[in-house]
Amino acid sequence: MESKKKVSFTKMHGAGNDYVYVNAMEVIPDNLPHLSRQISDRHFGIGSDGLVVIMRSETADFRMRMFNADGSEAEMCGNASRCIGKYVYEKGLTAKTVVTLETLAGIKVLRLEVVDGEVVTVTVDMGEPELRPAAIPVISSDSSAKISEAETVGDNTYLITAVSMGNPHAVVFTDTLDDSLVCGDGPRLECAPIFPDRANIEFARIIDRNTIEMRVWERGSGKTLACGTGACATVVAAVLNGLADRHATVRLLGGDLEITWDEKSNHVFLKGGAEFIADGEFILRGDAGAPENPAKSVK
Structure with a gap:
């Protein structure tokens, strides 16, 4: 009998955002989208929000x-980046x-806080937020930032602020947060015609100028307990709308994240x-197990 x-x-999580991590420094499994769908299935797989593959790089560590x-590939994940810092x-x-x-x-820079050999926190320099509609991307009537603009899905109209943190986000500020909102209009907004690559949807409630409660409908994964890039996008959107200061705690179902939008560098x-x-x-x-050739070097 052929061995399987x-x-x-x-498996790791950051604020409840759970991913399966594969060390592919030597051998990279083939057909990674197929592998992600298998692994992520919460009944027939391991169960996760997705798959993260750690590889060699010629330009970074x-x-x-x-x-x-x-199975769709995302440009960036803040929570996964933090987990990679702890992992490596x-x-x-x-x-x-x-x-x-x-x-x-x-290339992102991860700063690890280590206590007695354990990584207790990781701070990720997420770079500058992107507000130009064409670069997010979001379809807009002009080239100016899309801040608090109306978008109708179904019977509801929302004021959205579009931000990219390396991946597209649409932030909606609301007085109430519940599953009917997140799971009802979250997927409709994700696939709204104004988002050619779909978008991550954040629903946020302002508690005070340094505290925001947020729920997320993630592009390609649905309702999750947290989204690092989404938390960053939410603070940026809150500042742009005059609702929060540049340093804020974002409260998510899976835990709290600290976000700082530095005024001097413009980095988040x-x-x-x-x-x-x-x-x-x-x-x-199936056919998910054939190896690829790994990248040549790691610095």
């Missing part, structure tokens, strides 16, 4: 490829406490913890 192909994995639960340090892949990470949204910083959940082996089904 297996992939070693680690490590490279991240991130796939949503539906505590798994002995690096001794650095400042780590560079190659992503489809550019995301700070929070990361946790290991489990290590194991996943039994592949």
Whole structure:
């Protein structure tokens, strides 16, 4: 009998945003979108918001490829980036406490806070928020930032602020947050015609100028407990709308994230913890197990 192909994995979460991490420094599994769909299934797989592959990089210390639960590849994930920082340090892949990470949204810098050999928090320099409609992308009648503009889905009209943190976001400020809102109009806004690449949808309630409660409908994964890039986009949107200061705590279903939009550099910083959940082996089904050639070098 032919032996079944297996992939070693680690499951982690950042503020409840759970992903399966695969160390592909030596061998990269083939058909990563298919693998992500298998692994992410919460009944027939491991169960996760998606798949994160840690690879060699020719331009940074490590490279991240991130796939949503539906198999679509995302440009960036803030919570996954923090988890990678903890993973590479505590798994002995690096001794650095400042780590560079190659992503489809550019190279990000991770600063690790280490106490007695354990990474307790990771701060990610997320770079500058992108507000130009064509670069987000969002379809707009002009080239100016899309701040608090009306968009109708179904019977409801929302004022959205569009921001890219390396991936597209639409932030809606509301007085109430519940599943009927997130799961009802979240998927409709995600696929609204104004978003040619779809969008992550954040519904946010202002508590005070330094505290925001947020719920998210993630592009390609649906309702999740947290979204790091979404928390960043929400603070940027709140500042643009005059609702919050540049440093704020974003409260999510899975925990709190600290966001700072630095006025001098224009960079957004995301700070929070990361946790290991489990290590194991996943039994592949179908054609997801053939290896690719790994990248040549890591710095």
